[in-house]
Amino acid sequence: MAEEHLKLTIKALKDRFGLQESQLMKYPPALEAEPEMIVQICQVLRDEFKFDFLCELTAVDYWPEEEPRFNVIYGFYSHANNVRIMLRVSLNGDHPTLHTVEGVYRGANWHERELWDMFGINFEGHSDLRRILMSHDWEGHPLRKDYPLGYEEPQFSFNYDEIDKRKHHARYEEA
Amino acid sequence: MPEPLEVSYQELKHLVSERALQGDTVLLNMGPQHPSTHGVLRLLLELDGEVIINCVPDIGFLHTGIEKNMESKRWEMAEVMTDRTDYLNTTGNNLAYCLALERLIELDVPPRAQAVRVILVELERISNHLVWLGTHALDLAAMSMFLYCFRERESILDIKELCSGQRMMTTYFRPGGLWRDIPSEFEIAVRRFIRMFPSRIKQYDALLAKNPLFLDRTRNIGKLSKEDAINLSVTGPVLRGSGVAYDLRKAQPYSGYEQYDFDIPTGTHGDVYDRYLVRMEEMRQSLRIIQQALDKLPYGPFRSNNRKYVPPPRAELGTSMEAVIHHFKLWTEGFTIPKGAVYQPVESPKGELGYYVESSGGNKPYRVHMRTPSFVHLQALPFMCKGHLVADLVGIIGSVDIVLGDCDR
Numbered sequence: 001m002a003e004e005h006l007k008l009t010i011k012a013l014k015d016r017f018g019l020q021e022s023q024l025m026k027y028p029p030a031l032e033a034e035p036e037m038i039v040q041i042c043q044v045l046r047d048e049f050k051f052d053f054l055c056e057l058t059a060v061d062y063w064p065e066e067e068p069r070f071n072v073i074y075g076f077y078s079h080a081n082n083v084r085i086m087l088r089v090s091l092n093g094d095h096p097t098l099h100t101v102e103g104v105y106r107g108a109n110w111h112e113r114e115l116w117d118m119f120g121i122n123f124e125g126h127s128d129l130r131r132i133l134m135s136h137d138w139e140g141h142p143l144r145k146d147y148p149l150g151y152e153e154p155q156f157s158f159n160y161d162e163i164d165k166r167k168h169h170a171r172y173e174e175a
Numbered sequence: 176m177p178e179p180l181e182v183s184y185q186e187l188k189h190l191v192s193e194r195a196l197q198g199d200t201v202l203l204n205m206g207p208q209h210p211s212t213h214g215v216l217r218l219l220l221e222l223d224g225e226v227i228i229n230c231v232p233d234i235g236f237l238h239t240g241i242e243k244n245m246e247s248k249r250w251e252m253a254e255v256m257t258d259r260t261d262y263l264n265t266t267g268n269n270l271a272y273c274l275a276l277e278r279l280i281e282l283d284v285p286p287r288a289q290a291v292r293v294i295l296v297e298l299e300r301i302s303n304h305l306v307w308l309g310t311h312a313l314d315l316a317a318m319s320m321f322l323y324c325f326r327e328r329e330s331i332l333d334i335k336e337l338c339s340g341q342r343m344m345t346t347y348f349r350p351g352g353l354w355r356d357i358p359s360e361f362e363i364a365v366r367r368f369i370r371m372f373p374s375r376i377k378q379y380d381a382l383l384a385k386n387p388l389f390l391d392r393t394r395n396i397g398k399l400s401k402e403d404a405i406n407l408s409v410t411g412p413v414l415r416g417s418g419v420a421y422d423l424r425k426a427q428p429y430s431g432y433e434q435y436d437f438d439i440p441t442g443t444h445g446d447v448y449d450r451y452l453v454r455m456e457e458m459r460q461s462l463r464i465i466q467q468a469l470d471k472l473p474y475g476p477f478r479s480n481n482r483k484y485v486p487p488p489r490a491e492l493g494t495s496m497e498a499v500i501h502h503f504k505l506w507t508e509g510f511t512i513p514k515g516a517v518y519q520p521v522e523s524p525k526g527e528l529g530y531y532v533e534s535s536g537g538n539k540p541y542r543v544h545m546r547t548p549s550f551v552h553l554q555a556l557p558f559m560c561k562g563h564l565v566a567d568l569v570g571i572i573g574s575v576d577i578v579l580g581d582c583d584r
Contacts, residue, residue: 107408137180
């Protein structure tokens with residue numbers, strides 16, 4: 001019964017929105033969607049197919065590929081039918097923008113903030129798009145693949161200048 | 176030393192009500208060092224007298240970049256970092272990560288390993304709930320609960336130490352099974368615990384469940400309706416307290432949970448007291464599962480025989496060249512996982528813990544994302560505490576059961 005519901009949903013989404021099945025996802029089954037349609041698809045999934053629960057919202061960066069660069073991954077679960085389905089949305093590297101699905105699933109709010117913070121993906125119409133994990137004056141988006149995994153010496157007020165001097169010294173040596 | 180950038184008033188204006196801008200309400204900072212925020216959670220409260228009008232959680236103080244770090248470590252090394260996210264449910268995190276990898280490479284896990292995993296994860300669930308119960312009751316001024324709960328938790332930590340040599344960060348589960356077989360004392364230790372624990376739960380219940388002080392502080396506080404809970408992606412005891420019988424161990428069983436007989440407790444009102452009842456019953460159900468798993472603990476290998484992913488036994492290294500090669504390969508470059516992605520949810524004590532793991536075909540994860548229950552539940556906190564008193568907020572935070580390491584990752 002659950003499997004049938006899943007098949008039915010996938011078929012309906014393919015017919016109505018022209019989605020492709022993703023070859024990458026081993027579990028759960030995933031569909032590839034266009035960024036413009038994401039709110040519509042979410043609405044249909046929730047209201048018609050009873051996927052009332054947004055279980056996952058994350059992104060992957062495929063840098064140095066630029067078009068598409070990001071994949072945003074939505075995971076849905078249906079409490080009524082006990083099945084999962086995922087959506088993958090590809091975005092280009094230049095100003096990646098999506099429309100927020102906060103209006104459909106309120107739980108998406110913080111996940112989208114996290115994606116803005118970590119990947120720099122902009123969500124249009126979001127009610128509160130601020131950084132969530134990094135501090136508000138942080139530069140860059142840490143989970144992007146072109147963001148270096150560096151080690152920073154912790155600077156406190158008592159040793160700030162000393163470390164800063166050492167850092168400047170290193171910079172001169174490089175040059 | 177540069178001055179920290181100031182946040183402009185315009186940027187944060189939308190978080191509070193109009194009345195705060197007029198000066199009619201008070202803005203109060205709570206945390207991040209407040210003892211009852213269970214870690215480094217900072218809350219911005221807008222208060223009218225003592226009534227909460229708005230609550231804005233501010234997280235990220237414990238952000239350690241675990242997801243980023245995992246991308247630079249080999250598959251088996253990255254598992255060590257999963258322990259450090261939710262430090263009260265370490266084996267549960269290992270389990271989710273291992274299951275995700277096993278699904279990606281279609282690795283078999285022998286029945287003995289699965290049964291041991293279930294026993295340890297259920298013990299961990301009890302230990303997590305004990306920490307929750309102790310701190311939650313402590314927040315509501317029941318000081319002695321904290322001491323009792325930590326006493327019982329100690330015997331669970333001893334069992335973990337018996338298996339793995341570590342009390343907390345065990346990394347005992349490995350892709351394909353366990354690190355090593357359980358020692359012979361394991362069964363005796365667990366049986367002793369199962370015998371002792373039911374009477375202790377009874378004592379806790381006697382101390383709290385009908386205590387008028389506790390009832391006053393918990394009943395009709397922090398209500399969350401069924402629809403709101405689902406729309407906010409809430410899972411675990413909080414969702415079950417609101418009356419939805421969603422438990423991944425029953426809904427989408429893993430690690431052989433389908434063999435065991437247990438119930439899913441649910442609440443009716445969705446308040447703090449119902450969450451308390453649900454968690455207390457869950458501890459009893461966990462004991463049932465452990466009992467059953469221990470009674471039919473199968474003999475046999477404790478890890479898979481697939482040498483491409485699982486190291487060969489020590490004894491073979493002296494006699495088999497192939498074993499030496501496999502061992503050398505695994506210890507120098509690790510194993511590779513074919514291209515693919517998987518989302519693996521498990522039922523952690525706090526709710527649905529999901530690992531999204533993607534491989535690009537190398538010996539390191541390309542991307543790991545943890546869908547952690549604490550992160551999602553904190554988001555629901557403002558919806559629960561609106562209209563309550565500041566003193567009740569402490570009880571609500573406790574009832575949600577957050578771990579900031581889990582939330583900030």
